[in-house]
Amino acid sequence: MQTLLEAFRLIADPQVIVTVLLASIFGLFVGAIPGLTATMATALLVPMTFFMDPLSSIAAIVACTAMAITAGDIPGCLLRIPGTPASAAYTDETFMMTKKGLGAQALGSSLVSSVIGGLFGAIVLMVAAPSLARVALNFSSFEYFWLACIGLSCAALVSSTGFVAGLLSLFIGLLIATVGMDVISGSPRFTFGSVQLMGGVSFVPAMIGMFAISEILYSLLNGTARQRFAKPQKITGIFHGILPLISKYRTNVARGSVIGTIIGILPGAGGDIAAWITYATARRFSKESQKFGTGHPEGVIEAGAANNAGLSGAWVPALVFGVPGDAVTAIAVGVLFMKGINPGPRLFETQGAMLYAVFMIFLIANIALLPFGWLAIRAASKILSVPRPQLMAVILLFCIVGSFAINNTIFDIGVMLVFGILAFALSEAGIPIAPIILGIVLGPLLEQNFLTSMTIADGNLLAFFERPIAGVLGIFVLLLWSIPLVSAIMQVSRHVSHARPMKLT
Template sequence: METLVEAIKLIADPQVIITVLLASIFGLFVGAIPGLTATMATALLVPLTFFMDPLSAIAAIVACTAMAITAGDIPGCLLRIPGTPASAAYTDETFMMTKRGLGAQALGSSLVSSVIGGLFGAIVLMFAAPSLARVAMNFSSFEYFWLACIGLSCAALVSSTGFVAGLLSLFIGLLIATVGMDVISGSPRFTFGSVQLMGGVSFVPIMIGMFAISELLNSLLNGTARQRFAKPQKITGIFHGILPLIFKYRKNVARGSIIGTLIGVLPGAGGDIAAWITYATARRFSKEPQKFGTGHPEGVIEAGAANNGGLSGAWVPALVFGVPGDAVTAIAVGVLFMKGVNPGPRLFETQGAMLYAVFLIFLIANIALLPFGWLAIRAASKILSVPRPQLMAVILIFCVVGSFAINNTVFDIGVMLVSGVLAFVLSGAGIPIAPIILGIVLGPLLEQNFLTSMTIADGSLLAFFERPVAGTLGVFVLLLWSIPLVSAIMRGIRHMSQARAMKLT
């Protein structure tokens, strides 16, 4: 109880309140602009967190992300252009509702279901995270190695562009993570004689480059940088008749919240994947599947609840194990490390008040979605009328200043630009970016715990399976990686059987 009282005092600080307010407005603006993702908004906020205390920095990330993901539904509904990847799962559905004159219902139902899903995920975070932390107190380097493997595996296996592309992206991130001094011998690796690379590649310039600069390049080279957005329809009566609609599809809200939170807890997955899975689930178990794709709110409500549920759930592994649940929490973990706050089970003992303050900010941010979301929807026509050239110029300024501010070197600006070009090329080739980020964040954790474990075990790989929890996690990882191999073998056998049958006929 004393910890909760201290947490309330912490979030009552005017600096925290103002930070949440400004971050919410920024998140709404970025999320409502097509092509500017919640992850990109968070990456652009990182330079500003240098001047904040740890709680204010995390509060800014939480508020900005929650608002951006929900605001991403606005251009998807009005213009058929998803504002964030999480909105892409049901963009066609909401756009069809708008064409039928149900745009207000689409945005209102998505907003309310997002709030419910986010609150559910925040409650799970509050109650599940401390329990998991107590279990994690007994973890050694063996268990942390396997946890890092699970995070990296999920990033590759659940990639929307396929297993091979996800795996390649993951290895690129791990390769970047090896740049710098070896953690055991202290010898330089992949520095090419550069003194700036001795300490490794700075995380923030890579983040900004891969998400912001790549988007700028995409707009410039595709000729859309000078185009204006089409004038959206006027939306009124956003909450009219929404509560009866939510009650009608209450099972979808509950299922979306639960599935979204569970997928969010899975390291490497996140709200984007949760939205696609829950929209498909809604269609699979719907009594009216034939209405999907014609402007039916059922899938929108379930996927909307999963969006913010997955966002909250992703913070469970990030805070308990220091393993990011998605790209946003990867940024947050990086910010915490920069602030000298190391995520992990002992954080609940050393800074319990701050953690509960973070939990309360989750609740506040999701409740604030209702009024802020209403304002964003009402102001959508003005936000979307911002000329792209001016918008791109502001983003570029943020990128340059943010990258330079980390170490006050022009070298980091170069890292940002190279990362942006690399991400642009990889995206054009169908290679996802999120596994790269997770590889950069989890690479040092994976390497350090592997080398520590090998030292403890005197080089014996069997030691990774001798402890009960470590053995269970290890078997799970091996099974996880065997799934694509078994699937490929089964497909090969099936094709051979079909070919043999055709020859016989």
């Protein structure tokens, strides 16, 4: 009870309230502009967190991403241009609803289902995280090594561009994580004589470059930076008839919330994948599947619930084990490390009040989605009238100032530009960026726990399977690694069987 009262006192701080308010407005603005993702919004927020306490920093990230994911539905519905990757799953559906004069219903149902899904995910986070933390207190370096492997493996396996591309992206992230001082010998690795790289690649400039600079380069080189958006039609009566509609498709809301939370908890997955899977699930089990693609709200409601449920679920492994659930929580974990706070089960003992305050902020942010989302939808025509050239110039300025502010060095601006060009080149080649971030964050955790475990076990690899929980996690990782191999063997087998000529009798 004392912890809860302390948590209430923490979130009643005017600085936290103002931070949530400003981050919400920023998230709605960025999410509603096509091409500016929720992850990019979070990346641009990170330099601002240097001037905040840990709770305000996390509150800003939570509020910003929740708003940005939901606001991404607005341009998808009105212009057929998804604001975020998660919105792309049902953009055609919502746009067809708008063409039929049901734009208000599309945005209203998506908004309400997102709130329900987000609240469900937040409740799961509040219940599951402390319970898992009590179990995780018994974890050793063996268990943490396997957890890091699970996070990295899932990042590659669930990549939307394929396993090979995801794996390559992951290896690039792990390679970047090795830059700096060796954790055992203390000798420099891949620093090329640069003193600035002795402490490793600075996380924030690299992240800003990969998510913001790469988008600016894409807009410039594809000509979209000089284009204006079409003027969308005005939407009114957003909540009219929404409650009966949500009640009619309550099964979809429940299923989207559950699946979204589970996928969010899975390290490396995130809300983008949850939206695609739940939209496909809704179509598969719908009694009116023939209506999908013609402006039918069922899939929109289920995928909308999964979006925000996945956001909350991704914080479970991030807070309990320090293993990010997606790119946004990877950024959040990096911010916590910079604040001198190490995510993990001990955090629930040493910073219990702050964690419960974070849980409450999840609830507040999702409830605040209703009024803020309504305002964003009403103001959509004004948000989408922002000229792109000016918008890109402001974003570039934020990127440069934010990267310089980390260590007050021009070198970090160079790091930002290099990683921006690298991310742009990889994106053009069809290689995802999110696994790189997870590799950079989880690489040191993987290496340190592997070397610690090898020292304890005196080089005996079987020791990684001797502890009960470590053994279960290790077998699970091996099964994960066998999935692509088994899939490849089955494909080759089918190909051979189809290619074999029939015998004439």
